[in-house]
Amino acid sequence: MPISRRLFFGAILSLFSFLSVAQTNDSINIISEEQRKTATDLMQTALNSDLGFEIVESLTTEIGPRLAGSEAELRSLQWGVKLGKELGFDRVSIEEFTMPFWDRGHLHISMTAPYQQDLYGTALGGAAPSTKEIQAPVVYFRDIHALANVKAGDLKGKIAFVDGDKMVKSQTGAGYGQANIRRQSGYHHAERANAEALMVRSVGSSSHRFPHTGMMRKNKDEWATIPVVAISNPDADHFRRLHRLGKDLAVSLHSESKWKGEVSSGNVILDLIGSEKPEEIVLIGGHIDSWDLGTGAVDDGAGIGITTAAAALISKLPKRPKRTIRVVMFGAEEVGLLGAFAYAEKHKDNLHNHVLATESDFGAQTIWQLVSNVNPQATLVIDEIAKILSPLGIVRGGSNVPGGGPDIIPMARQGVPTIRLNQNGRDYFDLHHTPDDTLDKINPKELAQNVAAYATSIYLIADSEVDFKPENKEQ
Amino acid sequence: MPISRRLFFGAILSLFSFLSVAQTNDSINIISEEQRKTATDLMQTALNSDLGFEIVESLTTEIGPRLAGSEAELRSLQWGVKLGKELGFDRVSIEEFTMPFWDRGHLHISMTAPYQQDLYGTALGGAAPSTKEIQAPVVYFRDIHALANVKAGDLKGKIAFVDGDKMVKSQTGAGYGQANIRRQSGYHHAERANAEALMVRSVGSSSHRFPHTGMMRKNKDEWATIPVVAISNPDADHFRRLHRLGKDLAVSLHSESKWKGEVSSGNVILDLIGSEKPEEIVLIGGHIDSWDLGTGAVDDGAGIGITTAAAALISKLPKRPKRTIRVVMFGAEEVGLLGAFAYAEKHKDNLHNHVLATESDFGAQTIWQLVSNVNPQATLVIDEIAKILSPLGIVRGGSNVPGGGPDIIPMARQGVPTIRLNQNGRDYFDLHHTPDDTLDKINPKELAQNVAAYATSIYLIADSEVDFKPENKEQ
Structure with missing residues (x-):
């Protein structure tokens, strides 16, 4: 760099320094x-x-x-x-x-195949009630992207389950937005495919057996017309393992959640x-x-x-x-x-x-x-x-x-x-x-x-x- | 100590050392x-x-x-x-x-006064069912000793709640035996006082909202004739705080647990x-x-x-x-x-x-x-x-x-x-x-x-x- 340019940049830098100090002093005085x-x-x-x-x-x-x-x-x-x-x-x-x-009401949910086991679940905000006990086979989706690819009508008579990854714990809670997509808009896809109900892996980093509730997002200005339930991370892990073993899954659920x-x-x-x-x-x-x-x-x-x-x-x-x-x-x-x-x-x-x-x-x-x-x-x-x-x-x-x-x-x-x-x-x-x-x-x-x-x-x-x-x- | 005695003790110590080495060698050889x-x-x-x-x-x-x-x-x-x-x-x-x-069956339990709130509870092993929904005021006992002092008939029409201290976490699990007393024999006292049901603070060190089940002990060769339920530590904390505020507590519960x-x-x-x-x-x-x-x-x-x-x-x-x-x-x-x-x-x-x-x-x-x-x-x-x-x-x-x-x-x-x-x-x-x-x-x-x-x-x-x-x- 030629000396003249160095001098020029030096002068500019000095000016910035000066302004900076002046401003700092101003703020201190404030x-x-x-x-x-x-x-x-x-x-x-x-x-x-x-x-x-x-x-x-x-x-x-x-x-x-x-x-x-x-x-x-x-x-x-x-x-x-x-x-x-x-x-x-x-x-x-x-x-x-x-x-x-919107009132949660009572939820009953249990796995009925390959064997009977209570699940720890809860309705998501805005979900519709089941008019009667729904007992149906479960179709497993590894994540929200897999569910988004489902064809119209393909889930008739079925309950969709959307897995996903457990949220990473962090100081900023950065993973929440990404994990939230399955909670907020999963039902848009499940309804399009005529599913009886949707279950999602709970958003949240908890390894405890608690479901995570939260509001869904309207689909074209309409709330869900099917029951939508989050199940706890350990219950979702359980589904994932059973699915990997090639087991057929079925669930029974009855939800009273509704708008009042x-x-x-x-x-x-x-x-x-x-x-x-x-x-x-x-x-x-x-x-x-x-x-x-x-x-x-x-x-x-x-x-x-x-x-x-x-x-x-x-x-x-x-x-x-x-x-x-x-x-x-x-x-x-x-x-x-x-x-x-x-x-x-x-x-x-x-x-x-x-x-x-x-x-x-x-x-x-x-x-x-x-x-x-x-x-x-x-x-x-x-x-x-x-x-x-x-x-x-x-x-x-x-x-x-x-x-x-x-x-x-x-x-x-x-x-x-x-x-x-x-x-x-x-x-x-x-x-x-x-x-x-x-x-x-x-x-x-x-x-x-x-x-x-x-x-x-x-x-x-x-x-x-x-x-x-x-x-x-x-x- | 005189020299003679020192020598005597020295000889004894040497003998012990010799025996000890010999035994160790034996065991090593084994x-x-x-x-x-x-x-x-x-x-x-x-x-x-x-x-x-x-x-x-x-x-x-x-x-x-x-x-x-x-x-x-x-x-x-x-x-x-x-x-x-x-x-x-x-x-x-x-x-x-x-x-x-003994089958657990379904349990519904919620606080109904001073306001409505679901409780996280579970029946204890050996507990009797409620023939119908029990809705009753709660009498608070600070610990099992307080319940043990209750007079015959004093809890008629009431549900007893036995608080206690949360188990200390330790490598050996030492606090379990002591905490277990309220679970195992609390109902002996509650039945003597004609309580409608008994609730106990969960045994266990968990600060999560999970109840802790486990078997009760027979009372004079008989199992419980009333419903007995453990509620989670955070729920028990909640009862304790409400009791300290002088609030009247009431609970509604229905339990299907029974011998089959x-x-x-x-x-x-x-x-x-x-x-x-x-x-x-x-x-x-x-x-x-x-x-x-x-x-x-x-x-x-x-x-x-x-x-x-x-x-x-x-x-x-x-x-x-x-x-x-x-x-x-x-x-x-x-x-x-x-x-x-x-x-x-x-x-x-x-x-x-x-x-x-x-x-x-x-x-x-x-x-x-x-x-x-x-x-x-x-x-x-x-x-x-x-x-x-x-x-x-x-x-x-x-x-x-x-x-x-x-x-x-x-x-x-x-x-x-x-x-x-x-x-x-x-x-x-x-x-x-x-x-x-x-x-x-x-x-x-x-x-x-x-x-x-x-x-x-x-x-x-x-x-x-x-x-x-x-x-x-x-x-």
């Missing part, structure tokens, strides 16, 4: 010494507090499972209101909406009103509904406990942060983000005042990463917050990562800036959507780390005056 | 160099063999759950005969016996006939029946796989060992060692020819210890075998430890010498007697270590001429 001190004190307070765990314990014990649209979910909304008032939130309300109610018409649900809103810019909202939350097999402790009692406790600890500071902190306990998340869409619709004329939003909906193992989707200048503030969170073992991740949590999606699509505090999800898919999602699976110390991360970062964002809005995403 | 070489080669062969795991896979896949007295258990006996013939045992037979059959009269069962006997002393028997085995909730992989498909594979590997040696090696697949162990008692009764006039007996019935995690109950001279041989096993990580344990495995008890009581190769039982009570006892829970490499330990030690014992009989235990 967080005052007093705010920094308040934040780190709050972190310690949260680490020593049991409040988050106590909230999850109360929700899972006093209310129990909270199927979207059920009377139990309605009881949970009242519980949320009572909790919000007890904790001293400034404004507490329920925003109601209506929704179609329009019911009421709602979102609980708890506000800490901002001291200087009350109209600007920093939104955090979790979803209060759960699948009905377990008691919804990790999914998502944890998110309710973490975010409500974080806000409640902030409320004990001598002064409210400048902006309003809003905790939303979303209803009916599991059945299609219904509470989230209802919220975005109801507040559509005010989303420009939603400064930032984030949800905790990935259990309560240790948070290890902070990602964001905000504008470049605000990114430097998030960088600085990540540094303040570093004693918790949290590292800075991508600065252009859309998301913020499932219930945040409808508002993020309309330009609301987001961050996400990513929990270690290694054990999450062992428990998620199974009967094993119970309180004992939460480590109170790890949950307290989560509360500390939320309290610290949300305080700093709410007490800031920075605009976080991503560029070119005007509403 | 195992020839050729036997030693054969044993260590066999150990390597076993470590590299998949045979043990393949046997468990075949039993759990091709037969499935094997409730004592069921048609499935009868199928498993035929499976055992076929396997024995395929593996080239010299003599293969079934020794039939009759037994009373006399049926046929049996023990499968596979013999490798001794080359020099065919009348002398070294007995190993496991039990072929299992509880019906899982597929009986760790309890006790593993024992069947380990001992059958060990004998089969010995059978591949150029020459049969001097003594007969007998593999017994005991029937109906879970419901009261019925196969074991039938064996001891049938062979009562020949137990003096049973040189030594041992059973594998504690899963398939790594074997860490060898204990024995043989005479002092033979103890030195076992010490020497332990040294030969030491590359497997096995240490010598007590030399005066009665036992040898549950099915060995009836013959050990009549003086048959025993050893036991103790598996690490840390995870055993997470799985034992639960729906989660399935093949995937077995690590094939650990199981191969088990086979290696059995093959090596049983070969040496069967090719020995030592009398192992404990002293003063003449038959």
Whole structure:
């Protein structure tokens, strides 16, 4: 490289360095010494507090499972209101909406050939009932691709079973999306082939004998017209081995799951009103509904406990942060983000005042990463917050990562800036959507780390005056 | 200490040393160099063999759950005969016996107050059916001692729930006996107090939502007259928390479990006939029946796989060992060692020819210890075998430890010498007697270590001429 060009590149690099330092200094200045001190004190307070765990314990014990649209979910909304008032939130309300109610009912399922053996299965969300006991031979498909190749009418009088691979356990839960395809759209193919019913290997990494439920996706705007059941990974392993041995398989099943018409649900809103810019909202939350097999402790009692406790600890500071902190306990998340869409619709004329939003909906193992989707200048503030969170073992991740949590999606699509505090999800898919999602699976110390991360970062964002809005995403 | 006494003690110590060396040399001589070489080669062969795991896979896949007295258990006996013939045992037979059959039937159980929630429960062995759905308030007892203090008639119209502490996980499974009391005799107290039914916290260390079944003990020679159900540890935790909150609990349950009269069962006997002393028997085995909730992989498909594979590997040696090696697949162990008692009764006039007996019935995690109950001279041989096993990580344990495995008890009581190769039982009570006892829970490499330990030690014992009989235990 000629010297002149070297000099040129050197000058450019120096300029970048200079700009970078200048920006960093700006961002440091954006967080005052007093705010920094308040934040780190709050972190310690949260680490020593049991409040988050106590909230999850109360929700899972006093209310129990909270199927979207059920009377139990309605009881949970009242519980949320009572909790919000007890904790001293400034404004507490329920925003109601209506929704179609799918009820699981009772399922009987057993293998009847090559011999009799009970299976551990459960209906998938949206599945139709069997009008009578279905007793039929099973056709084995190694994976969803094999089922997708089935010809129309080829499964008449048969039950299809779609195997697949057990989800790999990972910090990010990366394998979930791929595994989910058989759950979400397997029945589209089974119905096309006129199957009597569909069974799928449970999504999830559990090696325990629990089935994994979850919602299916509509097929051309219609729900399933056949029963669809997930069976546990060990039961699917059993089918696979019997199939390899060349055994003929048959299953008997009877499922009562069905749609039961329009019911009421709602979102609980708890506000800490901002001291200087009350109209600007920093939104955090979790979803209060759960699948009905377990008691919804990790999914998502944890998110309710973490975010409500974080806000409640902030409320004990001598002064409210400048902006309003809003905790939303979303209803009916599991059945299609219904509470989230209802919220975005109801507040559509005010989303420009939603400064930032984030949800905790990935259990309560240790948070290890902070990602964001905000504008470049605000990114430097998030960088600085990540540094303040570093004693918790949290590292800075991508600065252009859309998301913020499932219930945040409808508002993020309309330009609301987001961050996400990513929990270690290694054990999450062992428990998620199974009967094993119970309180004992939460480590109170790890949950307290989560509360500390939320309290610290949300305080700093709410007490800031920075605009976080991503560029070119005007509403 | 005066010099004279020192000299005296020194002389005594020298004498002990001399005797000790002499005995060790004797015992070393009892195992020839050729036997030693054969044993260590066999150990390597076993470590590299998949045979043990393949046997468990075949039993759990091709037969499935094997409730004592069921048609499935009868199928498993035929499976055992076929396997024995395929593996080239010299003599293969079934020794039939009759037994009373208890069938689990269907159980419905749910909490109905303070709200509706399904419970994960199962009937305990020997429990009576409910003639109709029982819907009743629950009376909470912190432990079995609290229930034992209940007054006659005090539980009329009520369902008793006995809580307790979750079993501590340990290598030895030490907490099982204590925890078992509520399962085995809880109903004696509940019946005395006229309870409608009894629920107990599951025995076992599992934090998963599986109930733990198992047999109850007769009360004054009578089986239970009420339904008795174990609920999973997380469900018991839930009850405990609700009780602490002062909530009134109620449960609805309907159980079909009942005694169904006399049926046929049996023990499968596979013999490798001794080359020099065919009348002398070294007995190993496991039990072929299992509880019906899982597929009986760790309890006790593993024992069947380990001992059958060990004998089969010995059978591949150029020459049969001097003594007969007998593999017994005991029937109906879970419901009261019925196969074991039938064996001891049938062979009562020949137990003096049973040189030594041992059973594998504690899963398939790594074997860490060898204990024995043989005479002092033979103890030195076992010490020497332990040294030969030491590359497997096995240490010598007590030399005066009665036992040898549950099915060995009836013959050990009549003086048959025993050893036991103790598996690490840390995870055993997470799985034992639960729906989660399935093949995937077995690590094939650990199981191969088990086979290696059995093959090596049983070969040496069967090719020995030592009398192992404990002293003063003449038959």
